[in-house]
Amino acid sequence: MSQRYLAETPILDFRSGAIQAIIAERGWVSLEPAARIGAAYDFVRNDILFGYNSDDAIPASSVLADGYGQCNTKGTLLMALLRALEIPCRFHGFTIDKGLQRGVVPEVVYPLAPRSIIHSWVEVLIDGKWVNLEGFILDQGVLGALQETFPERSSLCAYGAGTDCLQDPSVEWSGQSTYIQKTGINHDFGVFDTPDDFYTEHRQLSGLRGLFYRSVIRHWMNRRVARIRQGHVPTIPGGGDNLLPKQASIILKEAV
Known part of the structure; x- marks a missing residue:
């Protein structure tokens, strides 16, 4: 069974020179399986x-070259690293409510964003069970800035975060599932062997809207993320209360 979760694909191009170089440079192959997962995850x-790349379906080597990514593209790179380290993994596709991106998407174009945005996490097989990995999406600079800006808040659904425990989210690898956007989930597409399989069926932002996103909007969003990382968190309508806790918990039960 696990061989299907170790295969290389055009998107999971883990035999590329840059990915193999990172693995060799860091000495991850010599680690035990749980430590390999943790090293790649961290x-x-x-x-x-x-940050936001040109497309969800770019290869892992391109994500590494960019040096930044969002849920889907960072997940692609993580999957490629895990498979290169002989750790079986698979793709779980969802959509999230666009409210989770408020504060990152400029307000002037926010009404034009799709109501539901493609989202995913990585599922890794360890000790005979599947563990969900989603907590890798926000780097500590962004997460720390949000925690400092909202010290009294536990729930936040905006600025790329969707969590009910902002001050202590389950983002560190400890052998258990990690999450940072799960309260934004509003639809579950199910599990796929590879991101290639998923993106064959599900794509977003095509045509002129996709061109506008790739050429203008994503660069604008990346500048806003950089400012958030520096501690400049913009004020937004609703203050980040974009999903009712009851709604989010029902969706999560269906998705996990």
């Missing part, structure tokens, strides 16, 4: 900054 979480 690298993707903090060495690859939170």
Whole structure:
């Protein structure tokens, strides 16, 4: 069974020179399986900054070259690293409510954003069970800035975060599932062997809207993320209360 979760694909191009170089340079192959997962996870979480690439379906080597990514692209790189380290993993696709991106998407174009945005997390097989990995999306610089800006808040659904425990989210690898956007989930597409399989069926922002996103909007969003990382968190309508806790908990039960 696990061989299907170790295969290389055009998107999971883990035999690329740059990915193999990172693995060799860091000495991850010599680690035990749980430590391999943790090393790859920590690298993707903090060495690859939170940001927006040109497309969800770019190869892992391109995400590494960019040095930044969001849920889907950082997940692609994590999957490629895990498979290169002989750790079985798979893709779980969802959509999230666009309110989770408020504060990152400029307000002037926010009404034009799709109501539901493609989202995913990585599922890794360890000790005979599947563990969900989603907490790698926000680097510590962004997460720390949000924690400092909202010290009294536990729930936040904005600025790229969707959590009911902002001050102590389950983002550190400890052998258990990690999350940082799960309260924004509003639809579950299910599990796929690879991101290639998922993006064959599900794509977003095509045509002129996609061109506008790739050429203008994502650069604008990346500048806003950089300012958030520096502690300049913009004020937004609703203050980040974009999903009712009851709604989020029902969706999560269906998704996990």
